[in-house]
Amino acid sequence: MSTEQPFRIVGNLRKSGQLQEAWNYGFSALEQSPQDSYLKGALFWVCYEFIKQQQEKIAKRGASSNNYRPSDFEFDKIESLLQTIVNFEIPAGGLEHKMLLVQFKKNLEWFPTLIHLVLRQKAALFDDDAKKPFQAEKGEAPSLMLSTARQVASAWLRAREPWQLDLNQVMEFIHLTRQQASDVKHMIWLDYDQAKCLIVSGQYEQARSLILPILRKKQKEAWAWGALAATYQKQNRDLAMKFFAKGIVSAHDVTFSLKLFQGIIPLLLGNQRHVEASMCLKTALSAYQAHGWKIKPELEQLSLQPWYDSSVDEKQLNPFLNSISRDAQDYIYGPTKKVIAIIENIHRSGKGFHAYVTRTYSTSVRLGLHKSKENPKVGDYVELTLREENGQKDVVSSLSCGPKTSSDISEVKGRVNITPKGFGFVEDTYIPRNLVADMQNDTLVTVTRVMSWDKTKSKYSWKAIKLKHEA
Template sequence: MPAKEIKELRQSGRLEEAMQMAKAEFEEQPDNIWTKRNLSWVYYEYLKANATPDNFEDFVSWLNQLAELELPEDEKMLFDSLSFQVGKLLFALTREEPVSVQKINQLLGLVRNFHFTKPSEGYSFLLKGFHKGLKDTGYYLDFINWWGIENLSEQDHQKEKLPTGKEIMALAEQIYIAYAKHLLPQRDMQGNVNFDREKAEEFLPKLEALAEKYPNYQYPPYFQAKLLLALGDTEDVLSALIPFARKKQNDFWVWEILAEAVESDKDKVFSCHCRALLCTSPEEMLVGARQKMAELLINKKLYNEAKTEIELILQVKETHGHKIPGVINQWVSQAWYNEAKALDSNKTFYRQHSGLAEEILFADTPEELVFVEFVNADKSMLNFIASEEKFGFFKYDRFLKKVQPGEVLRVRFNGGAKGGRYNVLTCKKVNDDSFKSQFQKEVDGPVKIKPGASFGFIGDAFIHPSLITKYKLSDGQNFKGQIIKTYDSKKEKWGWKLI
């Protein structure tokens, strides 16, 4: 067989001579694997030479001729080399304007019956090309179902680092996200909603497994939550969404998804929309969120706050020359709008009503009861006691307007040092007399003030000089009042003090 001569001819660029020799050999023995193999590599050289958009038709012609050889599965070297040439052409096609989706889909149809090594570098390169060209088309699900998401390599699950040092999202994460997007309910031109529940239910465990194995991936939990919402599974949606929402809590749309997840609880829905509008985002991105909030505020007859949001929407629409939605024109023409007075900002209002939303986000962090021992209103700082083993201070103005010593709070902590500053996730006032009785009690007895001293005691409880003056106390005087537990950092022991 002239295999050696054919190889030398094609490697030296004498493709026509190589083709003549390989064809003649093949026509004599069409069922011989060696004649097929020799001819296939000549076809490959022609494919390699024509892997450009300008030569697309020639590339397709050679690809068809290669397919007609019906090479067996074990011709891996050829198929894997071919994957890079097809991928090269795919990337070139995606750089054209406009991108010819039909050509890309035509290539997909031609390579379906080739036997690529799975997983492999070449097979992943093929994936990148088709993903780039088809991710925003109706062909995407079909493509991924053929390619096989299980064929992603470990390398595909790692971020790609560019020469500039910039990191790109892992290919695997890109694929899962794009696939999940296509599984979400889609509305067609006739207004009908298309949603394949079976495919969504089949894909969810894979998405969940990905999020568990690669916790650094940010977006799979988001799409897991979106699919659960589409399936009507509101019980599991929060557990899927919360880890993602914590990472992205400064993005307004995270809170809008949370609002969908708790839609049966109107107070929580409202709180989520309030929290969304506390996020810092470009105003043009917040138009939809503000319109939702305006409607909620109108329903609550909070017209000043509603007008505040509507004016912000109108400013954005006018600045960018965008059409004003019909519903906003309706609101503006109503009597309440003319009578209402817009506020400088709704931020304070939203802070007051975002507590329930914050609680959703940190629902799996246990709440603890704490007793307020001291308050510095000027700095919005309070000292608390949870137990003799846990006490310290934290800033409260995010959660409470006013707080007094002796009050009980229910708090979620996020770290802190014993006796030092604590970080707080949620905080609200509660009534719990049983808990309070551990730290505050009534005292009735004689006051003890040593000669020349500005302070005193009632039993073992310390009386601060300011209270001696306030209550006009004197030594031996009988007094009835409230004392609270306190920690003496100098003596490093617990005691009591009059309040």
């Protein structure tokens, strides 16, 4: 046994499950040969196995609560092992660090030694595979590099001072991740994390530039409006209040807006809106009580203040919040304008429709932007909100509305004349084949029509988009 190389002895002991023996022998041998890189590599995997044992306990406990924070004992043990690993000075980019980061995918943010290692080594820790999203059974999971960057941001937000974390290093790693990781679906969450760091550091304009594109995609999410509001809290209290209000009324459930209530109450008090502040506080307290949650000390303190009136009718809160946030959407797009359009056709995918505005402008609309209780149909009228930037028009939202004819959209009543080729006419309006396929000649109809370019005649002429049978 003595003729065998120390790193092989350590490896064999580890593989046979004798971790403590491998540890004792390996570190004793390392004292004799402190530069033996093979021995350090073998001891890395011993440390890794000890870490894995602790992490398995944390993972088992966190499976139900989704809380992967270590106990004080687990923290001390794992931190000590991580410091030992760092002292090995194993070159970055190999399997060792990749496996170590995978082991901490759910709780890296709780371990300062690992956070500092990532900030020192940055992109060097990640091979090409670690920069690609992982295709899991339940869909695409973030790449190892992206999930690591998000946890680094989280660690900075929570423990920047005691751990002496440098924001510039954090921002540099986030920037590298955005450049090198090939995630598309999950990158929005890194933008959000970066924005939160910028808000805390008082860099409001930069934070806003990240939040606004997120909010344009997530207009129904309370947290997104709350993030925008936070960028205005110290710069424009009225705008902050408007966006907090919009977030609260956009929330799918009151529990999603509890942080926003904490943000808006001081602003309401600053405007002498004691009644509305009382409504907000009462609504928040009721949500905590209904779920049996422990009420946050900040809210408890507010409930003891003389301005708080627990007898207010909180049902009046939403009308007030809606009134002060009615134009909130305008601020996320800049200047917008509203136009009336008619639905010309539904996309084959069913995920949107084509809206005709005038003979020179029509546009596709994603179904997610259309606000209506019923699915859109050809011939329905919609009010589109458009944003124009660099000469490009984008649809911000679509809302069902009543009929409104124009010089390019109208209706005509008459009898169908079907030609031998299968298409038809009602007076001077062309009727495509698909609209008259099962129709008898001379049927009385009302035609909904739009002005369309006729390539054959090289001029604009009426084209039917919908027929309605008349008795």
